[in-house]
Amino acid sequence: MLISASRGYKELPTLTAISLDQINRALSSRLTPWTDLATAATPSTSTARPTRPPSQSPSLPPPFQTSSPHHPGLPPSPRGRYPFILYPSSFIRACPNSNATHRTHHKLVSIHRKTRFNLPRQGLRKMSTLTAITSSTSPLASAFKKQKVAIIGSGNWGSAIARIAGNNALKLSDIFEYEVSMYVYEEDFNGKPLTQVINELHENPKYLPGIKLPENVVAYPSAAKAAEGATLLVFVLPHQFIRSVCTQLKGQINPEAYAISMIKGVEVKDGEISIFADVIEETLGVECAALSGANIANEVAEDKFSETTIGHREGEKGKEAAELFFKLFDTPTFKVGMIEDVAGVSLCGALKNVVAIAAGFTDGLGWGDNAKAAIMRIGLLEMKRFSEEFFKGVKPETFTETSAGVADLITTCFGGRNRKCAEAFVKTGKSFEVLEKELLNGQKLQGSETAREIHEFLKARGKVDDYPLFKAVYSIAYEGIDAHDLTSKL
Ligand SMILES: NC(=O)C1=CN([C@@H]2O[C@H](COP(=O)(O)OP(=O)(O)OC[C@H]3O[C@@H](n4cnc5c(N)ncnc54)[C@H](O)[C@@H]3O)[C@@H](O)[C@H]2O)C=CC1
Ligand SMILES: O=C(CO)COP(=O)(O)O
Structure with a gap:
């Protein structure tokens, strides 16, 4: 499988030859001892992959003596080229220029050093807008972009699962964006809109009373607003409402997002039967897995032990989606298993x-x-x-x-x-x-x-x-x- 970086980027013909496999291997070893960083100012032609001994935990790098105007804090780029090196993610976060574009940029730099492509500085700058890579659904894109989670539903189970997703998004902040948005079908609760109550109390007193939601779970009264920019969509509504919510979302969501259906029901229409993962896939054009298990919502919300099952599609995309949802939901008291069987x-x-x-x-x-x-x-x-x-x-x-x-x-x-x-x-x-x-x-x-x-x-x-x-x-x-x-x- 090859990555194409053709859009507006003529200087990098070699980029098209980077296989996903190469990049994934590079990403899996992206932590580098800081001692390697210290020698970063010296260009290297070594092909040896820098690895970090398992016992060594990353620490902040020694301060660099020099700086470049584009990236203060980075060593100067010898002869206009970056040295062969992988930058640890903690350094990327610590970069004084650490906005989202620069983080992406640094990771691209890391990969290209690892794969021994010496890229002109100007080219690298252009690569920060390399949409062909960063907008793809490949494992590479997952490594670059943080996942934005939207929970579509906020009933008894919807709120319990939002709590788990919110907590895991906080714990795994290198994978997930801070905010987990949650669509709430608006209704009055003691004279106030339920969304407002949830956002003030950090609790859904109507459907899951007495259970605190983490503060990064934010309620929205519009499904389209909640789903805006989401790369992971969690459908957890009573089955009778799925069609109408999908209609609201049609054309409004990222077509490269992954979805998961936690709905326990089927749709029977014109004598035909469908599972909701298929309804979601067909209506919204996004790949959809399913999650179901012995999961009485109140028990899960109280962190009483339970197991659940993700049913995923076949192929690489199916597995990648399942692994992301695994990370979003698995906890020591909510154990996620996986099987390639969405329908079952x-x-x-x-x-x-x-x-x-x-x-x-x-x-x-x-x-x-x-x-x-x-x-x-x-x-x-x-x-x-x-x-x-x-x-x-x-x-x-x-x-x-x-x-x-x-x-x-x-x-x-x-x-x-x-x-x-x-x-x-x-x-x-x-x-x-x-x-x-x-x-x-x-x-x-x-x-x-x-x-x-x-x-x-x-x-x-x-x-x-x-x-x-x-x-x-x-x-x-x-x-x-x-x-x-x-x-x-x-
Ligand atoms: N509650 C549980 O213990 C579990 C439930 N499930 C499944 O998860 C799915 C969702 O269930 P719950 O979250 O428990 O929901 P729920 O049974 O608490 O249903 C209430 C939800 O429906 C919403 N709603 C009401 N009218 C609506 C409308 N016209 N349009 C859109 N939404 C509307 C309400 O705002 C509320 O969020 C169901 O298929 C259920 O079988 C799965 C595992 C456990
Ligand atoms: O699906 C559930 C438990 O896994 C909840 O079942 P009930 O909808 O009957 O409460």
Whole structure:
């Protein structure tokens, strides 16, 4: 794979010959002992790669005796050329001229020294606007540009994940920009706009009360404003709102951004079914992964241990995106696993909500733990069979071995909102619509809606009877069938 730096830059024909592999190897060893810096004023033709012993931590360089007008603090460039050297990132940060352009410039210098291209000073200056490199989605670009994160959604899970992303952005400040923006669907909270309350209190008292958000998480009432300049977009809205938010974002986002869907639901439209990672990719033209797992939001927000799963696309871009999202979310108490299976991860998250409704029915009926375990076993098999029948390339192990699969099914059937509302459905006879309003304080139920959507999809194919548990949930929720009939056809 070659990098093209052709745009307006005739003096550097050799640049087109730098392979990504070379550059990545250079970047992976970009820390250099300061002793190398001390000899920087002497041009070197050495090809040896400067490396830092693992035990040695970087410290500030000795002050340079001389300075150049362009970069005070850098050694003069002998014969108009920079010496062969890699500049440590801490030095780049310490450069008195340390604005974003110069940091990029220094890193370019580092790479070109490493790859033994002696570039004229004038050329290097032009390279600070080298859009062909800095705007690409290559690993090189990731190394140059800090990632700007936007969380699209701010409900119960949206706020919990914004807290994690905000904290990790602060910790990994060489990878992520300081601010993590968060789209908040504006509403009134005790006479004030919710965005204002969140930005003043650094807490979302409506959807995640009692949990502090880091100060770098900033709420915006416009999805387009929150997503402005973002290179990493995190979609975490109830599934019924994704289409309308994607419409607001269409044409407004960086087409080279990576997205991830944390939405647990599917879209059924004109008899076809889609996962939301695909909807996002198709509507916005950005590569989209999926994250799902056994992740009751309040527990995650309290740093109680849990695992989660990123499902990523195949190929280099898919892996690169997953690795960036891994860095954004992984913490000692929120352990991220990865699998190349966007559809499997997404479908696990959507379909387990239907099974959790059935599990809630068993609670409402007072049937006990054995009955619930049976529902979960049968439900897992239907989830897997449905996914394999209607989606290509879904991996069986996603269902049986990852947090997105069996683990999320268990947690939702015991501790989720779907279970809770389904129990109340049996006990009170009220509709799910009413119970959502009464019990969830603005949070949204996904399972009852998904049961209806799956039924519509299967009906269009004459396959309703092939999935008896999904059918029973639909019939009880929407057709007035007695909950006691839940297991009669299983
Ligand atoms: N809460 C949880 O424990 C977990 C939830 N999830 C999934 O994450 C997704 C998001 O869930 P939560 O963050 O919990 O949301 P939530 O259930 O708290 O829903 C409320 C959110 O919807 C927003 N909203 C209401 N009307 C809207 C509209 N017309 N347009 C746009 N937004 C609107 C509200 O402002 C609020 O942010 C769902 O698919 C859910 O299944 C995934 C893992 C855990
Ligand atoms: O997805 C969840 C846990 O992983 C939350 O499930 P509920 O929407 O049923 O609360």
